Amino acid sequence: MAYINFININKYFGENQVLNNINLEIEQGQLVTLLGPSGCGKSTLLRCLAGLESITDGKIFMDGVDITTADPKERNIGMVFQQYSLFPNMNVTENIAFGLKMKHMSKTEIAKKVAEAIEMVDLTGKEKAYPSKLSGGQQQRVALARAIVTKPKVLLLDEPLSAIDAKLRKSLQTSIRKIQKELGITSIFVTHDQDEAMVMSDVIHLFHDGRLEQSDTPINIYTNPRTKFAAEFIGHYNVITAEQFQKIIPGAQNTSENIAIRPEAMEMSLIPFRERDNFHQFEGKIVSHLSHGNVLRYHVEVNGIILEADVLFRSYYLYDNGQKVYITVENRNCLMVS
């Protein structure tokens, strides 16, 4: 049995069903991400695991034990919140020591462990500071230290970096991943940012409208989305209907499913490519382009259908609007999604 098991989880808020038959397994030592847009249920599932919300039916097992109805404080789970939730009347040391104090550890033990935790999150020198005097990034690091110092079985992070600015977010992502690997602690990360999920996770669980849409490693979920929603959320896929696909590639295999193509999978050129097996080729006209720093995103019109094609900005060549271009795409990069 996996380390954490969610079995047939259903949850209602009044009439509203927020979690629909969720079955999910998490292996020990992994960092998994619950990813999805706002309101998809990912935070709710996390809070159910924490014991802060009750579930309508289903069971949750952790390390072989049924914790479905256990109190939060009995579950031995650490949690980092989006708004840090540091106790304003206590300084950094007292905040971090809180969980240890609840376990009735001796003062010397507490002091030692707190010092270790402070060093681990790189906050040496700030022991006596109060939360109101710390920056957002520092506060989050205190929150992290506070959650892991009690050596919980599982660490939960509920959108911890949403309130932090972009540059700082990257370094914190790295720190969190590093600490998690060092301690080997099973961690569940909730975010709506797919880039963040890709960078941090061993496994991504994609949520949509209370349902588990797809679970896989970051690369697999990026290259093989199984549904239209997954394709549109994870990457920047072009998703077109079967009819539209027929228009672009006449004579393609009859299919009734939607087709998803990654923009970077479309190669462009001013002269036709030579024909190859397993490759589709078609003509199009450049409509517009947008610069994304190192990537140029072109909008190309093919038989009335607009597709996005991404080109790495290697040379300083730009296609003009209105130019005719030839595009080639590998067959297997035209994915069927439901």
Add this chain to the structure above:
Amino acid sequence: MFKSKRYLLAILPFLLLVIGYELVPILMIVIRSFQPQGHFGFTLEHYQAIFQKRLYQQAVINSIIIAVISSVIGIIIAFFGAKAANDSNSKWRNFFINILNMTSNFAGIPLAFAFIILLGNMGVLVLVGKAVGITSLENFNVYSYKGLLLTYIYFQIPLATLLLIPIFDGLRKEWKEAVLLLGGNSFIYWTKVAIPAILPSILATISVLFSNAIAAYSTAYALLANNYSLLPIRISEQFVGDLVQRKEFGSALAVVLMLTMIISTMINNYFIKRSRGGASL
């Protein structure tokens, strides 16, 4: 997760306090107002007496009049005061607010006493009036409706101003700038933009002032003895003092007092709704 409901005990003291000293007393007052004196039953005789006997009619009318006048005058003065506070730098504004806070506590008997010193038989202003020859000052009777009104206005001003100042803070200076840029002037800004925007809040404040004045007891008690009939005094007479205790009648008077407050709030809310129209502060 909630295995025991023991935590509900914590809300018990609150419920007991509120039931025992807020809900039940009011309920009893209303019930008693319909009971004949001394025994059980149902009667409207108390209410009939209130609306038919001159003494009590006067009390109701006097109370309403003095409440309305003091509220209106109070809010006009407070309007200019709050505007001045809004236009000032923080030093003057804080000074003003401190004085307002300090003097808002100066009500009731101390206030009545101060006005007696000022305008009583040997009051300072009366003596000045005698010396300089201003008969209105010379003959001013502070133990009258006029004297009472002055004291009521006095204690309405701090309350009204303190309530209006935050409302003025909601007026954005960009609005005035927009009016000026579009060719208007200060007067237009005030009459067409600012006052309509804060009118609902001003009306709500008048409601507070009205309730504050109509139930005021101490100041009237100290100044009036029996010269001028006011509802709160008539009410307390039925429950304490030398006259025969008439709890049921007093309860009816109290209910009438509560009704004036409720009706004034309802009238006020009607005007607030009318003035709301679109957005408001």
Add this chain to the structure above:
Amino acid sequence: MKKSGLSKVVIVVICSYLTIPLLLTFIYSIFTEWKDILPSGLTFKYYKEILSDSYFINSVIRTLMISAIPFVTCTAVVLLALYVIEVYHPEWDKYMQMLCNIPYALQGIILAVSVLSLYVSAPYPFSNRFVMIVLTYCIVILPYIYRGLKNSLDSINANRLIEAAQMLGATKFYAFFAVVVPNIISGISIVAMLSISIVFGDFAIVNIVGGSYYQTAQMYLYKKLFVSGQASSVIIVVMFGLTLILSAVVNLLNKRWKKSREE
């Protein structure tokens, strides 16, 4: 600029109007006679008289008691109720809000006669005047205490703090009273001042409910009103001064508490 000049004038005029009665009272208290336009006979003997009158001192002590005790009681009662509501039943909050707003409409006299007529013939201890006065004041200050505490709770996002404490092993009770409450202490102190000044200045409740059974400073003042003008003015000045001192003390304690957290 013309505008700021005008507003200064308005402020000065209003403040003068408001402080003149106070000043007059003070002047009255330090002169023996005021039969002409200007008073005569500067003296502090009236202060000596009143401040050494044990009846007065006792009445002030009684006033302090009926200010402090309702404040402490009401705060404790409301905190306990807020514990249940914030942690377990947030949907009950709108009822609590309604109950705490009703006293705004039960100004002075109405509440006083209601409580008096209900409990004057009740069994002991409810018929005890002191008990009646204290519990009535609890209701009088209830709206302010509720509003102050609730605003403080909202501003520190109490629910999140309680969740965080729970995840770290605390019981809900410990989380509320050891983590949340210390953070709203400064909110409590502002409300303290408001409550105490309301009770200090009240006469209706103490006169109607207490009557001659419980002599507070306000009752003492009323008695002296018809006996000696100077004595009355001294009492007024002393009571007013007391209110100012109390509020200054509370402010100071508040600043000190804030400072100790800013190291």
